[in-house]
Amino acid sequence: MNTLIAKNLNILIDFLAKRDLTALAPDELQAKYKINQADLLILFGGSIPEGADVFAKAHQQNIAKNYLLVGGAGHTTEALRQKMQSSLVDIDISTKSEAEIFALYLKNKYNITDCLLETKSTNCGNNITNTLELLKNLDLKPKSIIFMKDATKCLHSGYSPKNTEPRVMPIVQSTTYVYDSTDDVAAVFDEPTKSLIYSRFANPTVMAVENKIADLEGGVGAMCTTSGQAANLLAILNICNAGDSFISTTQIYGGTVNLFAFTLKKLGIECIFVGHDATDEEIHAAFKPNTKAVFGETLANPALTVFDIERYANIAHAHGVPLIVDNTFATPILCKPFEFGADIVTHSTSKYMDGHALQIGGVIVDSGNFNWDNGNFPELVEPDPSYHGLSYTKTYGKQAYILKARMQLMRDFGCYPAAHSAF
Numbered sequence: 001m002n003t004l005i006a007k008n009l010n011i012l013i014d015f016l017a018k019r020d021l022t023a024l025a026p027d028e029l030q031a032k033y034k035i036n037q038a039d040l041l042i043l044f045g046g047s048i049p050e051g052a053d054v055f056a057k058a059h060q061q062n063i064a065k066n067y068l069l070v071g072g073a074g075h076t077t078e079a080l081r082q083k084m085q086s087s088l089v090d091i092d093i094s095t096k097s098e099a100e101i102f103a104l105y106l107k108n109k110y111n112i113t114d115c116l117l118e119t120k121s122t123n124c125g126n127n128i129t130n131t132l133e134l135l136k137n138l139d140l141k142p143k144s145i146i147f148m149k150d151a152t153k154c155l156h157s158g159y160s161p162k163n164t165e166p167r168v169m170p171i172v173q174s175t176t177y178v179y180d181s182t183d184d185v186a187a188v189f190d191e192p193t194k195s196l197i198y199s200r201f202a203n204p205t206v207m208a209v210e211n212k213i214a215d216l217e218g219g220v221g222a223m224c225t226t227s228g229q230a231a232n233l234l235a236i237l238n239i240c241n242a243g244d245s246f247i248s249t250t251q252i253y254g255g256t257v258n259l260f261a262f263t264l265k266k267l268g269i270e271c272i273f274v275g276h277d278a279t280d281e282e283i284h285a286a287f288k289p290n291t292k293a294v295f296g297e298t299l300a301n302p303a304l305t306v307f308d309i310e311r312y313a314n315i316a317h318a319h320g321v322p323l324i325v326d327n328t329f330a331t332p333i334l335c336k337p338f339e340f341g342a343d344i345v346t347h348s349t350s351k352y353m354d355g356h357a358l359q360i361g362g363v364i365v366d367s368g369n370f371n372w373d374n375g376n377f378p379e380l381v382e383p384d385p386s387y388h389g390l391s392y393t394k395t396y397g398k399q400a401y402i403l404k405a406r407m408q409l410m411r412d413f414g415c416y417p418a419a420h421s422a423f
């Protein structure tokens with residue numbers, strides 16, 4: 001075997017899926033990694049015909065000894081299986097338990113010490129996130145990363161139809177969902193994130209958009225709202241109570257200024273404004289013991305000033321609070337604030353995200369990177385009496401912030417978009 005990094009096994013993970021035809025072709029793999037034959041080629045999303053074609057071509061050219069198809073349970077998988085027979089393993093690792101099974105499979109079948117992961121961003125749906133997690137658990141560090149590109153994510157992220165399911169996410173026009181027994185209903189009411197409960201909390205059509213935007217931003221979860229105003233309101237209310245304060249730059253949308261300076265003030269939350277070009281010292285000096293967040297807009301509306309996300313993130317983190325960035329004007333296509341240290345992103349999707357001036361909407365995205373258990377955010381850590389003593393950080397880990405927003409604030413304020421609006 002001739003591989004670049006082979007010890008016992010070289011796992012070659014390639015994301016060829018979802019019509020991303022710019023992904024590496026087999027001959028390119030050979031040229032780039034000087035691999036004549038890898039032990040294992042892992043393909044994500046092989047149920048998409050083009051991805052499956054490249055996979056079949058790789059097989060034809062004998063690129064690898066074994067082929068692992070992840071999350072490709074569609075009809076093309078069946079065709080591939082017939083062509084490739086026993087060398088194809090087909091597995092879905094969109095949940096943690098599936099990831100564990102996959103890890104066991106890799107451990108038992110091979111003695112893995114090294115791996116090569118071809119992908120471009122570090123987040124591309126649950127399959128990829130879980131794979132990265134399990135590679136870490138196996139002490140494997142991917143050597144290079146090329147994932148699905150943004151244009152492909154815009155089209156395909158957030159919804160992965162299985163065999164015979166509709167190609168396009170349908171408009172699920174239903175307020176409620178069906179359960180076999182009252183026990184099932186009780187379980188869902190106890191913890192509404194377990195399954196669909198009621199379309200004020202979540203709806204499949206809206207969730208597809210949430211997952212797509214979370215993927216584009218590189219976050220661990222997202223929650224849509226009926227407007228950008230609602231997104232910024234809930235983003236702040238999720239961590240600020242009456243008696244708290246937060247810092248915002250002055251260069252933000254006028255409607256947000258009204259919300260922050262007047263309406264939140266009525267609720268007992270103070271917004272401390274700092275000049276867009278304030279020095280580090282001036283921003284540090286603006287903090288009070290009750291300050292819970294820092295806020296800015298990537299490109300301000302209407303001033304179009306550029307927010308120094310990295311600088312503000314460093315300052316916010318030095319005070320143990322998150323940076324919230326309204327990324328409406330840039331969109332994740334032009335700027336991904338999480339890559340510069342932001343912790344929470346909001347959008348008015350009414351603008352460029354919508355693109356056709358059709359639908360008012362908003363979204364909050366959670367990077368999953370902020371440590372809420374630092375003493376400043378007891379409401380995320382300590383038992384929530386409105387959910388029978390559940391702790392968001394303990395129960396949901398990296399998704400604590402976004403699930404608290406859904407379970408508490410969306411439950412109580414009810415500003416969730418209708419399925420039609422999300423389509």
Ligand SMILES: Cc1ncc(COP(=O)(O)O)c(C=O)c1O
Nearest residue numbers: 227228229253301328348350361
């Ligand atoms: C940067 C920014 N944030 C938030 C909003 C509010 O969004 P919406 O109009 O969807 O409520 C706007 C609207 O103009 C905006 O430009």
